[in-house]
Amino acid sequence: MVHGYKGVQFQNWAKTYGCSPEVYYQPTSVEEVREVLALAREQKKKVKVVGGGHSPSDIACTDGFMIHMGKMNRVLQVDKEKKQVTVEAGILLADLHPQLDEHGLAMSNLGAVSDVTVAGVIGSGTHNTGIKHGILATQVVALTLMTADGEVLECSESRNADVFQAARVHLGCLGIILTVTLQCVPQFHLQETSFPSTLKEVLDNLDSHLKRSEYFRFLWFPHTENVSIIYQDHTNKAPSSASNWFWDYAIGFYLLEFLLWTSTYLPCLVGWINRFFFWMLFNCKKESSNLSHKIFTYECRFKQHVQDWAIPREKTKEALLELKAMLEAHPKVVAHYPVEVRFTRGDDILLSPCFQRDSCYMNIIMYRPYGKDVPRLDYWLAYETIMKKFGGRPHWAKAHNCTRKDFEEMYPTFHKFCDIREKLDPTGMFLNSYLEKVFY
Numbered sequence: 001m002v003h004g005y006k007g008v009q010f011q012n013w014a015k016t017y018g019c020s021p022e023v024y025y026q027p028t029s030v031e032e033v034r035e036v037l038a039l040a041r042e043q044k045k046k047v048k049v050v051g052g053g054h055s056p057s058d059i060a061c062t063d064g065f066m067i068h069m070g071k072m073n074r075v076l077q078v079d080k081e082k083k084q085v086t087v088e089a090g091i092l093l094a095d096l097h098p099q100l101d102e103h104g105l106a107m108s109n110l111g112a113v114s115d116v117t118v119a120g121v122i123g124s125g126t127h128n129t130g131i132k133h134g135i136l137a138t139q140v141v142a143l144t145l146m147t148a149d150g151e152v153l154e155c156s157e158s159r160n161a162d163v164f165q166a167a168r169v170h171l172g173c174l175g176i177i178l179t180v181t182l183q184c185v186p187q188f189h190l191q192e193t194s195f196p197s198t199l200k201e202v203l204d205n206l207d208s209h210l211k212r213s214e215y216f217r218f219l220w221f222p223h224t225e226n227v228s229i230i231y232q233d234h235t236n237k238a239p240s241s242a243s244n245w246f247w248d249y250a251i252g253f254y255l256l257e258f259l260l261w262t263s264t265y266l267p268c269l270v271g272w273i274n275r276f277f278f279w280m281l282f283n284c285k286k287e288s289s290n291l292s293h294k295i296f297t298y299e300c301r302f303k304q305h306v307q308d309w310a311i312p313r314e315k316t317k318e319a320l321l322e323l324k325a326m327l328e329a330h331p332k333v334v335a336h337y338p339v340e341v342r343f344t345r346g347d348d349i350l351l352s353p354c355f356q357r358d359s360c361y362m363n364i365i366m367y368r369p370y371g372k373d374v375p376r377l378d379y380w381l382a383y384e385t386i387m388k389k390f391g392g393r394p395h396w397a398k399a400h401n402c403t404r405k406d407f408e409e410m411y412p413t414f415h416k417f418c419d420i421r422e423k424l425d426p427t428g429m430f431l432n433s434y435l436e437k438v439f440y
Contacts, residue, residue, distance in 0.1 A: 002032040010050065010066060013115075014303050015371065016399070017058040021048075021066035028071045033176055034150045040065050040429060041148070047429050049176055051120025052092060054113055055397035056306050059124065059172065059434045067176065069117060075099050076179060083184045084141060089119035089177040097293040105184040109133040109215070110296035119177035123170045124397035125352055127361060128296060129217040129342035131210050131313070135354055137168040138347050142181035145174060148429045152178065166420045169351045171396055171438070173421055173430045190215070190295040191235035195285040196278075197227045199324070203317040210343060215296075219338035220320065221278045222327055223271035228282040228338070232296070235289050242286040252281055253301045260336065261369035270334035277337065305376055307383055307399060308363040309392035310353035313343060316360040319390045323362075326382050333378045336366050350417040353393040361395070362387070403437055 008024035046064030069090030094114040122137040142156035155164035213231035263269040394400035
């Protein structure tokens with residue numbers, strides 16, 4: 001019989017949201033997951049599955065039953081011929097990478113953080129960059145899902161295809177993902193090259209940059225014209241690193257955190273901080289190379305508030321210049337660096353922010369130096385207004401103020417997803433306050 005724990009406090013990684021689930025479960029088998037759902041039906045409890053806890057929003061919070069799938073974390077099958085790997089849903093990407101390395105395989109694209117579960121990564125629509133590459137969920141070729149009544153559905157393009165089209169970005173509201181089959185590629189190395197530029201140059205030559213590098217992104221430093229361009233491309237070069245403790249930590253973390261904390265009392269310092277750190281850390285060309293997963297992922301050192309919306313790719317220049325103009329017109333609105341701009345191929349997943357269109361993701365950030373909240377409401381609302389104006393869709397894992405009415409306008413197939421959700425979970429067992437704002 002599955003054992004539950006009372007008195008567990010859950011807090012997400014950024015410490016922006018937390019909750020006190022009534023009972024916290026860590027099942028080790030499909031049967032134990034089924035037991036938890038049977039108890040929930042009997043006691044009329046809500047159920048939420050939590051992964052690595054990296055979502056900056058409250059999408060994983062509940063006061064009902066919380067299920068952590070971390071003990072269901074095995075690689076179940078490796079098909080070397082098809083280059084496909086089937087894993088249990090609770091495996092962390094950080095634990096999957098070395099096992100893929102052993103088989104000479106890799107995922108074709110990854111987000112910045114690997115301390116996240118496979119089911120959480122796909123369910124929240126996690127992405128990276130590369131206009132030839134979709135969000136991470138596009139690498140899923142099959143999955144199994146336990147519905148609210150304990151039934152297990154096998155889903156792929158050929159079985160339960162409608163559910164599969166919805167469940168690759170499932171928001172945790174269709175059931176409990178048990179296994180995921182990923183389409184991998186042969187192991188590869190990447191070279192990362194970063195170099196300084198200006199906002200005008202990168203926006204005027206966007207198509208050229210997108211063609212020049214497979215995984216292209218850029219960082220804009222608000223209140224300045226400065227940009228850091230980052231190319232990541234296949235290489236045969238031996239591993240090398242441009243990292244340096246003094247610049248990466250002493251300057252790029254400890255000094256920056258102190259100055260950002262100081263700027264909470266003197267907001268006029270933020271523009272100077274952005275210029276100073278661009279000059280200190282981003283004003284020269286840097287190169288490094290390694291296995292793909294070691295280049296794709298990097299350490300997020302700061303607790304932070306973030307927003308990240310996907311807009312049609314062709315709106316990139318217009319939207320970013322409008323954000324810049326807003327900051328110039330309202331000098332009291334301050335913005336930490338960077339605004340990170342990435343690009344992703346369109347797909348056919350019902351609630352993917354890239355549904356049926358190639359997209360530009362524009363990620364804004366406000367750090368929390370020493371855990372202190374920094375005023376951000378004016379920046380947040382102005383950004384959301386601009387994103388909505390250009391047809392934006394918010395990242396599901398990150399904070400936003402959208403409601404069902406907004407999503408009905410953003411997603412042509414929103415009603416289709418709702419019909420599938422209501423069929424699989426007619427009593428709303430897998431809903432929480434975040435999801436109720438989405439669906440009601």
